[in-house]
Amino acid sequence: MTKLKFTLLAMGMSMGLYMSAQEVEPTTPEETEFYEPVPPKVVPGTNGAAPSDAIVLFDGSNLDNWISTKDSTAAKWTLNKDGSMTVNNRTGDIQTKQNFGSMQLHIEWKSPAEVNGDGQHRANSGVFLSGMYEIQVLDNNNNDTYVNGQVGSIYKQHVPLAMASVPTGEWNTYDVIYHAPVFEKGQKVKSGTITLIQNGVLIQDNVEIKGTTPYVGWPKNPVHGKGPLKLQDHGDNSRVSYRNIWVRELK
Known part of the structure; x- marks a missing residue:
């Protein structure tokens, strides 16, 4: 853990927030993106017809x-x-x-x-x-x-x-x-x-x-x-x- 993250964690705990190191505000878009699990493909029905996985x-x-x-x-x-x-x-x-x-x-x-x-x-x-x-x-x-x-x-x-x-x-x-x-x-x-x-x-x-x-x-x-x-x-x-x-x- 970096000194900055440790300091922020300690500050959060002292305020009763119990903020974890993972809750530090992201600074890049990639930090809030993930690619798994991939949702299965479902073909919808029309006019109330059953979708493909029904x-x-x-x-x-x-x-x-x-x-x-x-x-x-x-x-x-x-x-x-x-x-x-x-x-x-x-x-x-x-x-x-x-x-x-x-x-x-x-x-x-x-x-x-x-x-x-x-x-x-x-x-x-x-x-x-x-x-x-x-x-x-x-x-x-x-x-x-x-x-x-x-x-x-x-x-x-x-x-x-x-x-x-x-x-x-x-x-x-x-x-x-x-x-x-x-x-x-x-x-x-x-x-x-x-x-x-x-x-x-x-x-x-x-x-x-x-x-x-x-x-x-x-x-x-x-x-x-x-x-x-x-x-x-x-x-x-x-x-x-x-x-x-x-x-x-x-x-």
Whole structure:
């Protein structure tokens, strides 16, 4: 260590700043430049299509990546000619065969054009991260409900910043950044977070996941690792449809 750096370090410590020698102001541009690691090349998709490094979970051709949550049999939802799938009433939730941790998720959904029911009984479904943290899907157009259960809410936890749905019967997009909670020795040591963009509008801004999202009761924090992506059959003839589902795993 040079005499100058030692003097600056001592001065910083004496002021309670604990300034290290590496924090001395650079005098050349090269001192603040680095060339590794080189980011991998990713070819972006267009119009919501999956980028080159994504895992495509549903492209409209089949339900091979999905199983029944109830009994792990083949998913029984309806496969449509337009490349979407629709909740098959009272056949139960479906989930991916593959488990995921932190991820970027793209998913598109729509309510039926024909309005049926009101409140929580109009086109109600949900997207569950790690199989247990619900992002609400609901037709809230001219249809009020409790705001921590409306479309785009983290169910019973976080009210969305805006109601950004398109007209009933048209396709909505959800783009999600999910960081899974961290557990050590049977305890949660870091909460998970969710960022949600609906139709290009930020509606959940890196919010903390308090735990599970039950209909009744407080959030719970069971220890878990990676889990499936789950889609909800709310059981009231919701007829919600989904299409173009892909994820990018985050390290």
